[in-house]
Amino acid sequence: MKQYTVRFEPVGKTFLVPEGTPLHDVMNEYGIEFLCGGTGKCGKCKVKLLQGTIELTDLHRQLLRHHGLDESWRLACMSRITADVVLEVHQYETFVLADHSSFAITPREGHGIAIDVGTTTLVAQMIDLSTGHVVAVQTALNPQASCGADIMSRISWAMRPGGLSHLSSLIRQQLGNMIAGLQKEKPGTKLIRIVMVGNTVMHHLFCGLDVTPLSAYPFHTPFLEARYFSPGELAWPLPDEVSICFMPAIGSFVGSDILAGIMASGMYKSPS
DSSP states (O other): OOEEEEEEEEEEEEEEETTTBBBHHHTTTTOOOOOTSSSSSSOTTEEEEEEOOOOOOOHHHHHHHHOOOOOTTEEGGBBBOOEEEEEGGGGGGGGOOOOOOOOOOOOOEEEEOOOOOESEEEEEEEETTTTTTEEEEEEOGGGGGGGGGSSHHHHHTTSSSTHHHHHHHHHHHHHHHHHHHHHHTTTTTOOEEEEEEEEEHHHHHHHHHOOOSSSSSSSOOOOSOOEOOOHHHHHOOOTTTTTEEEEOBBTTOOOOOHHHHHHHGGGGOOOO
């Protein structure tokens, strides 16, 4: 079967797909959200056709007009790949905020990776533990977005048969790819530790924990503690001695991302 090249801008991702592949399927793997379930009603999966061709049906044209878009645009949920294309993905315009404040560290040997598991965005930083300096960064959209844009949608999906394992697999695979990307940027580094933080739902979904307690009042979950993994459990090709931890949550909707901020800022030392 003939294959075609699809390139996503501004992230510069390029891959080969078989002729006739739905663009929806390609973009699902990269965290693009289909809020209306791929019916064309929301227009959030719009992409600008920079190069190549994607055929337009009459329905597709009607939907473009409905969303105020000209024919240089396409809706991914209505498109199939029949030629080489370069696409500007509207959802990749999401901004990632960064804070470059400094703080004290205890120097150690080797390198670590700190990962923020966000509902929308994933950020992984490789850190030289002897200096505290960030030496490499990988960012990506959370691929779970293909199963729901917000936390409650993910909870609902996870409560379906096989849903929890699917969401857990999606995030573990994406983070594994990001870790591999960091190692490619900085080959030969000795990786000692990986620490992950995120809201309580992201914690549960990564760890494969039942989210049912978070689906209804009083939203109490018994699974707030830190979770530890071996590389083999996550199918991450790392040395067995690498320590992997998802930090504990504070409460049902106060996650380890907040806890990490409190610890790093020293807020807990302030009486006010």
